[in-house]
Amino acid sequence: MDSLHDVPPPPISLSGLTRSELEALLVDLFGQVATLTQVVGEQREEIARLKGLKGRPIIKPSGMDKGTEPSKPVEREKRRGRGKVTPRVSVEDRVVKVAIPEGSVFKGHEPFLVQDLVISARATCYQRERWITPDGRTVLAPLPEGIGGHFGPELRRFVLMQYHQGQSTLPRLLALLRSVGVSISKRQLQRLLTEKHDDFIAEAQAVLRAGLETARFVSADDTGARHAGKNGFCTQIGNDWFTWFGTRSSKSRLNFLDLLRAGHTDYLLNDAAYGYMRNRDLSAAAIALLMAGPETRFEDQAAWLAHLDRLGFNALKVTPDPIQVASEGALWGSVQSHGFLCDGVVLSDDAGQFNVGRHALCWVHAERLVHKLNTFTDKHRAAQQRVRGQIWDFYADLKVYRDKSGKRQALALRARFDRIFRRGTGFATLDRLLARLHANKAELLMVLDRPEIPLHTNGSENDIRCYVTRRKVSAGTRSEIGRDCRDAFLGLAKTCAKLGIEVWDYLGSRLKVAGHAVIEPLDHYVRARIRYAS
Numbered sequence: 001m002d003s004l005h006d007v008p009p010p011p012i013s014l015s016g017l018t019r020s021e022l023e024a025l026l027v028d029l030f031g032q033v034a035t036l037t038q039v040v041g042e043q044r045e046e047i048a049r050l051k052g053l054k055g056r057p058i059i060k061p062s063g064m065d066k067g068t069e070p071s072k073p074v075e076r077e078k079r080r081g082r083g084k085v086t087p088r089v090s091v092e093d094r095v096v097k098v099a100i101p102e103g104s105v106f107k108g109h110e111p112f113l114v115q116d117l118v119i120s121a122r123a124t125c126y127q128r129e130r131w132i133t134p135d136g137r138t139v140l141a142p143l144p145e146g147i148g149g150h151f152g153p154e155l156r157r158f159v160l161m162q163y164h165q166g167q168s169t170l171p172r173l174l175a176l177l178r179s180v181g182v183s184i185s186k187r188q189l190q191r192l193l194t195e196k197h198d199d200f201i202a203e204a205q206a207v208l209r210a211g212l213e214t215a216r217f218v219s220a221d222d223t224g225a226r227h228a229g230k231n232g233f234c235t236q237i238g239n240d241w242f243t244w245f246g247t248r249s250s251k252s253r254l255n256f257l258d259l260l261r262a263g264h265t266d267y268l269l270n271d272a273a274y275g276y277m278r279n280r281d282l283s284a285a286a287i288a289l290l291m292a293g294p295e296t297r298f299e300d301q302a303a304w305l306a307h308l309d310r311l312g313f314n315a316l317k318v319t320p321d322p323i324q325v326a327s328e329g330a331l332w333g334s335v336q337s338h339g340f341l342c343d344g345v346v347l348s349d350d351a352g353q354f355n356v357g358r359h360a361l362c363w364v365h366a367e368r369l370v371h372k373l374n375t376f377t378d379k380h381r382a383a384q385q386r387v388r389g390q391i392w393d394f395y396a397d398l399k400v401y402r403d404k405s406g407k408r409q410a411l412a413l414r415a416r417f418d419r420i421f422r423r424g425t426g427f428a429t430l431d432r433l434l435a436r437l438h439a440n441k442a443e444l445l446m447v448l449d450r451p452e453i454p455l456h457t458n459g460s461e462n463d464i465r466c467y468v469t470r471r472k473v474s475a476g477t478r479s480e481i482g483r484d485c486r487d488a489f490l491g492l493a494k495t496c497a498k499l500g501i502e503v504w505d506y507l508g509s510r511l512k513v514a515g516h517a518v519i520e521p522l523d524h525y526v527r528a529r530i531r532y533a534s
Contacts (some may be wrong), residue, residue: 030200034521049374062371062388065364065456070395076204083232087115120220121181124152146512151192153511157504161191164489165503167469178192194482199510203521204488207495208237208244209262210523212340214530215239217453219347220354221460222251223468226476227483233258234487236464242522243463243494245487247477253353254324257331260341267304269296273333276356282325286316290326304330331358345450349457350440360446362399362457366437370414373430383425389433390420402451410448417445463494492522499525 017025022282038225095109110512129141146153155177162176174189211218218239225234225247232295237244239257246259269290277287289311298304308314308323316322336342341357348354349365370388375381394416399408421438425431437444445452467490496503502521 013186046376062364062367064367064392064395064457066394068399074201085113087113094492100306119180130427146514149197153182153402153508153513156192157507157511157513158191160489161504163193164486165493167466169473169475194479194485197485199485200487200492202281204244205263206241206521206523207526209338209340210526211237211239211242211244211530212260212262212335212344214527215241215341216450216530217343217345217347217360218341219454219457219460220256221353221457221464222353223464223471225351225467228478229476234464236460237468238457238460238463238491238494239530241495241498242526244491245467245497248482251351251353253328253356254331255357256353257328257335259330260335262340263422264338265300267298267301267327267330268333268337269330270333271338272336273329276332277325277329280325280328280452282322282329283318286313286322286326289313298330298505324441339499343414345446345453346458347453347457350443358446359443360450360453361440361443362455363391363395363444364456366440366444367395369431369433369437370419373433375427376528380427380430383427383430387420387425389429394420398447398455402447402455405448405451413448414441414445417441447458466490466494495522495526499529501525 014022034336091113124141126147128143131139133139159173159177162173163170168184169177170189170193174186177184177189199448218237220234220235220237222235225232227247227249230249232247232249233255234245234247235251235256237246248259273293274287277290277464293307295307295310298307304327307321308326313322313326345360346354346356347360347362349362369386370384370391373384375384397413397416400414418438418441419466421434421441423434425434447455470486470490477486493503496506499522500523505515505517506519506522509519510524
């Protein structure tokens with residue numbers, strides 16, 4: 001009651017009001033209470049932000065990419081029907097007879113198409129002939145093509161399809177197989193998913209090499225991964241025609257450069273390596289030590305680190321770390337020597353580990369920084385919205401430039417970029433952010449020199465979504481072969497989808513299923529598609 005001492009008394013006596021007047025007053029007070037409740041909630045969130053506490057995140061996607069698409073003319077279209085159903089398998093004709101009264105006239109047949117699925121278990125015992133030749137040798141009749149164990153190719157295809165593309169779990173898949181009559185244990189099912197898949201892992205590696213050799217650009221992203229009871233990271237590399245995943249314990253630039261070698265293990269000192277070291281501010285004396293030695297190629301990491309130890313790099317206590325920069329340079333030299341990314345651009349979301357070679361940045365992530373910036377006054381909010389509008393307009397014009405490029409347009413866009421990101425807004429935090437984005441001018445405007453490069457990393461984020469789903473469904477992996485199989489099959493399934501190949505047909509071709517479609521190695525299609533697009 002003490003809190004009511006400062007509340008002024010009502011200007012009129014409530015007892016003298018009529019019922020209708022009291023109801024009107026009550027409605028007005030309810031409206032004021034609702035307004036004050038909203039204001040108090042906003043003030044509490046503001047106080048929490050000022051104290052450095054975590055408030056309720058209410059940040060919607062900026063929608064810049066979709067919002068800058070040209071508006072389509074509104075036309076009223078007729079509602080489309082389902083259309084004619086065309087089965088993808090051969091149609092079996094079956095005549096259905098009916099009892100009719102005598103004297104009826106036959107008027108042909110009325111077709112009614114029904115599609116169905118037959119799932120059943122079948123067990124076959126192959127009685128293999130065994131002969132003893134005159135010289136004492138035993139001749140045993142070979143098994144039919146595709147039979148590589150006690151589970152047939154159709155079953156193996158179904159298991160791989162359901163687990164990797166269907167994102168099923170092992171217990172659910174085991175229950176499904178047993179329910180249709182397959183006698184299989186959990187351990188046997190695990191072996192079907194992880195054993196004797198070296199050819200698939202090698203094909204995934206070949207796809208990566210084909211993509212890095214011929215692509216004009218690749219985009220990269222990473223996400224958290226759990227392996228062997230420890231937290232790690234899965235890196236995605238791909239473009240419009242291929243996808244590859246690699247899970248490692250680190251997400252450093254050394255790790256990314258190692259992945260870009262696509263399975264090679266060598267370290268190489270060449271012009272590309274020395275150029276990388278100079279760009280990363282390695283001292284001229286250290287580079288001279290490396291250039292003076294007779295050895296330029298090292299088989300693996302152990303040989304390379306031993307070479308640095310002999311040169312005395314371990315005794316150097318300077319910044320940047322000479323061992324790290326020299327190792328990154330030697331890895332980049334190896335990448336270039338194998339013909340990977342010689343003219344390609346790496347597109348990323350501004351994560352530091354992806355900044356190698358020709359590097360481009362995602363505009364959606366750049367604008368997101370402005371979108372997420374905390375504002376505290378109407379002046380700050382107005383400045384933020386004004387800058388966002390300018391960025392959206394600029395982004396829309398970059399889209400137009402990709403379709404119709406020219407030197408004059410490029411010069412105008414570069415000058416306009418400077419005006420947007422060098423202009424003072426009166427909002428100090430926003431001005432510092434714009435200065436930071438302006439420092440990335442070359443990466444953000446890479447599209448002016450290479451119009452074929454996307455303006456965003458949406459492709460990588462879409463690709464890596466299947467890995468995130470697999471992680472949520474099955475957590476992590478325990479063995480290295482399980483990790484490699486998961487990465488390989490997810491990447492191959494994504495690559496098949498981009499190439500227009502059904503995963504079912506692909507698995508049937510690789511597992512020698514009877515009557516399978518012939519699918520060539522996927523790296524052949526990747527090379528053909530990328531060259532055609534170029």
